[in-house]
Amino acid sequence: MTAAVETAQTTTIHGDRVSLLRVLGPAHVWALGVGIVLVGEFTGWNFSADKGGTLAALIVCWVVGLLYTSVAMIDSEVTSTVAAAGGQYAQAKHIVGPLMAFNVALFLVFAYTMLEVSDAILLGQTIVAKAGIPDMSYNSFIAATIVVLAWLNYRGVLMTLNVNFVITAIAYVSIVILFFSVSPWTQGAVLKLNELVTPGNALPYGWIGVIAAFQFGIWYYLGIEGTTQAAEEVRSPARSLPYGTMAGMITLLIAAAMTWYVCASLMPWEYLGITPYPLWDAGKLTGSPLLENLLFIATLLAALASANGCINDAARAWFSLGRDRYLPSWFSAVHPKYRTPYRSILFLLPIALAFAFIADLNQAITFSILSGVLQYTFMSINIMMFRKKWPLGTIRRGYTHPFHPLPAIVLFCLCVVTFFAIFLGFGSQLSAMVAFYFLISLWFHFYRYKFVRRGDQFTMPWPKPQGY
Amino acid sequence: MSRYTPPEQSKAGQVFDIVVVVVAIFVALWLPLKLGLAGAAKSIDALDAKTWEALGQNPTMAAIWEKLGYTPETAHDVIQNRFHYVIDWPTLIIMAAVLIGYFVFLFRASDREYRDVINEKFDDK
Numbered sequence: 001m002t003a004a005v006e007t008a009q010t011t012t013i014h015g016d017r018v019s020l021l022r023v024l025g026p027a028h029v030w031a032l033g034v035g036i037v038l039v040g041e042f043t044g045w046n047f048s049a050d051k052g053g054t055l056a057a058l059i060v061c062w063v064v065g066l067l068y069t070s071v072a073m074i075d076s077e078v079t080s081t082v083a084a085a086g087g088q089y090a091q092a093k094h095i096v097g098p099l100m101a102f103n104v105a106l107f108l109v110f111a112y113t114m115l116e117v118s119d120a121i122l123l124g125q126t127i128v129a130k131a132g133i134p135d136m137s138y139n140s141f142i143a144a145t146i147v148v149l150a151w152l153n154y155r156g157v158l159m160t161l162n163v164n165f166v167i168t169a170i171a172y173v174s175i176v177i178l179f180f181s182v183s184p185w186t187q188g189a190v191l192k193l194n195e196l197v198t199p200g201n202a203l204p205y206g207w208i209g210v211i212a213a214f215q216f217g218i219w220y221y222l223g224i225e226g227t228t229q230a231a232e233e234v235r236s237p238a239r240s241l242p243y244g245t246m247a248g249m250i251t252l253l254i255a256a257a258m259t260w261y262v263c264a265s266l267m268p269w270e271y272l273g274i275t276p277y278p279l280w281d282a283g284k285l286t287g288s289p290l291l292e293n294l295l296f297i298a299t300l301l302a303a304l305a306s307a308n309g310c311i312n313d314a315a316r317a318w319f320s321l322g323r324d325r326y327l328p329s330w331f332s333a334v335h336p337k338y339r340t341p342y343r344s345i346l347f348l349l350p351i352a353l354a355f356a357f358i359a360d361l362n363q364a365i366t367f368s369i370l371s372g373v374l375q376y377t378f379m380s381i382n383i384m385m386f387r388k389k390w391p392l393g394t395i396r397r398g399y400t401h402p403f404h405p406l407p408a409i410v411l412f413c414l415c416v417v418t419f420f421a422i423f424l425g426f427g428s429q430l431s432a433m434v435a436f437y438f439l440i441s442l443w444f445h446f447y448r449y450k451f452v453r454r455g456d457q458f459t460m461p462w463p464k465p466q467g468y
Numbered sequence: 469m470s471r472y473t474p475p476e477q478s479k480a481g482q483v484f485d486i487v488v489v490v491v492a493i494f495v496a497l498w499l500p501l502k503l504g505l506a507g508a509a510k511s512i513d514a515l516d517a518k519t520w521e522a523l524g525q526n527p528t529m530a531a532i533w534e535k536l537g538y539t540p541e542t543a544h545d546v547i548q549n550r551f552h553y554v555i556d557w558p559t560l561i562i563m564a565a566v567l568i569g570y571f572v573f574l575f576r577a578s579d580r581e582y583r584d585v586i587n588e589k590f591d592d593k
Contacts, residue, residue, distance in 0.1 A: 097578030195528035268529040270547045328482035436496030455588030
């Protein structure tokens with residue numbers, strides 16, 4: 001590990017240089033990644049059944065798993081070399097350029113903020129459904145969730161991620177318990193896959209439905225790349241980030257396969273495709289009150305863990321924009337006592353609340369997915385440029401991913417398919433999102449960039465990139 | 469290359485920029501939601517006969533729907549609410565062009581900015 005890779009940048013508060021604290025280990029990295037993503041098993045992935053049928057949901061579970069394996073491989077190499085707060089933002093700044101970095105940070109902020117919004121909506125809807133009181137509003141639960149978690153993040157990253165580790169582990173164990181409680185090796189007793197997924201309804205829209213299902217297939221794993229946001233707060237980035245990210249990906253692949261199998265074997269695809277809480281419903285349909293209550297609690301915990309991690313990641317990306325003056329430097333303040341990017345946390349709070357009150361679950365999820373796919377498209381090109389500008393051997397890498405450029409090509413192709421999938425059914429949201437990024441890019445390039453210090457953008461102790 | 473010194477931004481300027489970003493977020497993302505332009509493009513294929521058989525549900529499926537609290541009448545709108553995947557080629561081509569144009573602009577403009585960064589960083593040494 002080079003000293004430079006471990007260098008944390010600092011912010012000046014009242015004349016003192018204050019930096020983020022290096023307190024996290026691989027378990028925290030795992031908790032941050034899986035904690036954000038695991039909620040995808042509790043809601044969201046099942047909307048892929050709505051778009052393409054139950055079998056389509058399984059196909060995209062595997063194919064999108066391949067997409068994310070590529071993301072994890074690529075991300076591990078770049079992040080273990082460019083370990084700075086902001087994750088992919090810092091990568092873009094050093095490899096592609098400031099405007100791309102600005103956009104990538106916005107992708108991160110909106111992917112995580114909309115994911116946080118989705119988590120809060122899920123939590124509110126689940127509590128209201130459990131209460132069974134007609135016309136009960138879930139807005140108070142949404143507000144309480146977002147505000148309390150923002151406060152937790154305000155108070156400190158170590159406490160935040162310790163909480164995440166515990167509640168993520170409980171939510172994950174609940175899926176394993178559900179899986180083994182329904183005798184997965186036996187069909188007919190509890191599980192009825194053969195009667196629910198028939199040749200006539202497995203792919204109700206044919207193969208176009210499979211492609212359309214890619215949109216919500218992303219939700220099985222969206223956010224695993226968030227592990228890199230903790231780069232400046234990890235004790236050993238070159239070891240902890242690849243290890244935590246890869247372990248997280250394996251954990252999620254297993255959870256996704258178990259979740260699909262149990263849910264597809266317990267409910268018709270039309271219901272599976274629209275329910276906000278498929279695993280809780282699966283618990284109910286087993287007829288066991290214990291499993292029903294366990295999955296109810298696990299759904300809430302998964303939503304809390306995800307929202308918690310999302311606030312952490314979105315705030316760090318926003319903080320990085322302020323620190324580099326891509327946005328007003330006011331956002332780059334670190335709390336003098338808690339050492340957290342508190343102004344960024346507070347700024348994003350009302351935005352999350354506003355969208356949580358107006359968006360439906362699938363709309364919020366689609367906004368998050370869109371930002372995620374834009375980011376993955378960038379990552380596939382970014383790794384090509386990284387290897388070209390600094391070929392192997394010219395700089396020290398914490399981890400070198402195998403089979404280059406195959407993962408990048410696979411990732412790029414799957415991103416193109418996913419854009420088409422979003423077009424199938426959610427085209428207007430795709431247009432709105434791209435229009436937003438286009439306009440804000442023009443604003444940055446032609447106006448805001450004048451406030452940015454040029455040479456200071458490049459902080460890595462690397463030689464000049466080849467071709468420049 | 470001479471070192472670029474950016475202008476100091478006043479507090480009022482910082483507040484203005486924050487407002488611009490917030491307005492852009494809400495116009496581009498919140499407005500489509502408010503106007504009902506976002507969300508799934510689905511429609512209900514209504515059936516006259518609202519029975520489990522007509523809805524394509526076998527006895528196992530019907531039993532599960534009933535366990536979930538549905539009758540054929542209440543399940544009708546859930547089951548028959550479908551996507552209709554018709555590819556509107558002009559819209560698709562426009563969308564693809566916008567996406568490609570966006571990425572081309574991003575990479576080209578970023579490269580121009582990146583050259584300034586590299587020149588200043590490495591010419592200082």
